[in-house]
Amino acid sequence: MLGLVRAAARPTRLASSFARASASVHTLPKLDYAYDALEPHISGEIMTLHHSKHHQAYVTGLNTAEEQYAKTETPKDRIKLQAALKFNGGGHINHSLFWKNLAPESQGGGKLADGPLKKAIERDFGSVDKFKTKVNTATAAIQGSGWGWVGYNPETGKLEVVTTANQDPLLSHVPIIGIDIWEHSFYLQYKNVKADYLKAIWNVINFGEAEQRFVEATKSA
Template sequence: MLKLTRAALSRPRFASTLTLSAAAIHTLPKLDYAYDALEPHISGEIMTLHHTKHHQTYVNGLNAAEEAYAKTETAKERIQSQAALKFNGGGHINHSLFWKNLAPTSEGGGKLQDGPLKQAIERDFGSLEELKKQLNSTTAAIQGSGWGWLGYNQTTKKLEVITTSNQDPLLSHTPIIGIDIWEHAFYLQYKNVKPDYLNAIWSVVNFNEAEKRLVEASK
């Protein structure tokens, strides 16, 4: 169960808002599709490892970090706990969004329909192809691991391309589409050729889910 909110993570002492009741234990979310449903764009082997191993590790780490934080007695111990809470909490939030971010081509993946999202993309980028170009180039340029995002700026009311490092969640914008550029997301299939992975993932982006996020953020 995903209980960490982006607003909570943005507070320096966000861990103090967390509880360890049975209902608050974080668990690995189920996918809405089979592991091999995104092939040939993302292999079933990658999806299986990414979901059951990497995301599960963040879930385990978050639960352990919360338990450790609950036992802290000094300010120093609480400060030391923040890194584990942020890293594993961010990993859990980002990946939970990422799975919803994708859909098999047979279920509409990669297809941008007429509607609020298409209109916003054309308004802020000129075209979907220009958005892909900007988001891909910005994401490929990340040094090390991180995420590329299409985010909605609540102040400007526009879509913008942003990146975050490591497993930091997107706090400055409402996430609309997120792309995981950690090596575990693509290396088994695309080796070190990031552009090939970034080009391929658009074929399984769940634009319907992205539009729902945009509509909600725009209210």
């Protein structure tokens, strides 16, 4: 998983992974918890559809696009495939990170322990509550579909809130926490009320995983 995070943060690595398309086949990652383990905050029905249908569709689309790319011989035909590679590749990267980004409350979901990540959040945002408010405000403001991110900026050495459209992966920062704001991630349960979904998801954010990403990012910066 941390390899996916690093790949998402470095455009050249993402591009090179596509170039090696003929040598690899992407698969749907298994979850570390049951589909209903995040209830009541994220329903089992949403998790089932989100993982087994939506993420699987990105995996299938990426494998198909990479297979076609490997067979093409002209720059024009390869350029035509860039949109499919970006959309499905980003969807696979983002969702693979997202599942690790979540944990049931019984497994520590929602609990931010004292440590490097909490200290950085308080330093860069003033408090944990202000941090959550800023993330939620930016994510809710996304027009259409996309992702809200907490990313580590190696240039500034700070945590920053960033958004990406559609399934674009976060390339400008190292992803620490990502929140899916596509309707398939919340609509069945929260209808059109994004704010309720964004408030609830913090109860199942895997801060332990986020801290591991943060620590690794700061070591390699």
